[in-house]
Amino acid sequence: MNSNRLLQISLFIDHNDAVIDVGCDHALLDIYLVENNICKKVLASDISENALNQGIANIKKHELEFDIPTIISDGLTSIETSLYNTVVLSGMGAHTIMHILHNKKKLKTINKIIISSNNNYDLVRRELNKLGYYLIDEKVVNDKEHYYPIMKFVKKHKRNHFCEIKYGLLKISNVPYYEFIVKHNKELKPLIKKDLIKKLKIMLETHYYQRYIKKITGKKLK
Numbered sequence: 642m643n644s645n646r647l648l649q650i651s652l653f654i655d656h657n658d659a660v661i662d663v664g665c666d667h668a669l670l671d672i673y674l675v676e677n678n679i680c681k682k683v684l685a686s687d688i689s690e691n692a693l694n695q696g697i698a699n700i701k702k703h704e705l706e707f708d709i710p711t712i713i714s715d716g717l718t719s720i721e722t723s724l725y726n727t728v729v730l731s732g733m734g735a736h737t738i739m740h741i742l743h744n745k746k747k748l749k750t751i752n753k754i755i756i757s758s759n760n761n762y763d764l765v766r767r768e769l770n771k772l773g774y775y776l777i778d779e780k781v782v783n784d785k786e787h788y789y790p791i792m793k794f795v796k797k798h799k800r801n802h803f804c805e806i807k808y809g810l811l812k813i814s815n816v817p818y819y820e821f822i823v824k825h826n827k828e829l830k831p832l833i834k835k836d837l838i839k840k841l842k843i844m845l846e847t848h849y850y851q852r853y854i855k856k857i858t859g860k861k862l863k
């Protein structure tokens with residue numbers, strides 16, 4: 642797999658998952674999942690016939706036409722979602738993603754949603770909480786000079802902290818991304834002090850920050 646982003650999405654998928662890849666386009670993720678026996682089954686879908694044809698051509702190239710069914714569908718509309726428990730939405734804008742998820746009836750059996758949105762990550766996190774999905778894990782990948790948060794939501798009636806909604810989950814592996822946010826966020830820029838610890842303090846004045854500092858320095862902050 643030569644896309645960091647798709648590779649990370651695959652790391653959020655487990656053996657018992659039955660996956661609908663909405664907006665599959667080239668279907669490279671689906672091919673990777675099946676070839677590596679990562680999950681139970683995969684459905685590759687796209688709204689565009691042209692895009693799906695490209696996916697089908699790739700699937701045939703890998704001789705997986707009997708393993709990866711394909712369907713043209715606007716989001717989940719034409720899909721029998723009760724046969725699946727996981728949805729992947731990647732490479733689309735936040736508004737398209739929210740349009741696709743608006744029909745709650747289609748989400749009855751969906752326990753996990755993995756999202757790699759092109760923009761408005763905070764909007765995605767907030768709206769997923771409203772739909773009854775909780776952000777449980779997140780990995781930010783740097784693919785071709787761009788940072789992409791890959792978000793894993795599970796069905797749970799629990800809201801994320803507002804800092805998590807705004808900036809994502811604080812994980813040591815995502816620190817370069819937080820540095821990037823600080824550098825490019827006009828609101829935060831005037832507040833930035835010299836070192837990373839202070840930058841993070843400004844950004845994330847929460848218990849996560851305390852836990853994070855303790856983890857990297859071994860010290861508790863006063």
Ligand SMILES: C[S@@+](CC[C@H](N)C(=O)[O-])C[C@H]1O[C@@H](n2cnc3c(N)ncnc32)[C@H](O)[C@@H]1O
Nearest residue numbers: 663664665666687688689692714715716731732
């Ligand atoms: C940039 S590609 C992303 C391909 C792949 N998922 C990835 O992350 O690399 C976006 C795909 O989403 C599809 N798409 C856009 N709106 C959609 C919708 N409402 N339902 C299904 N697919 C959609 C487009 O046709 C396109 O093939």
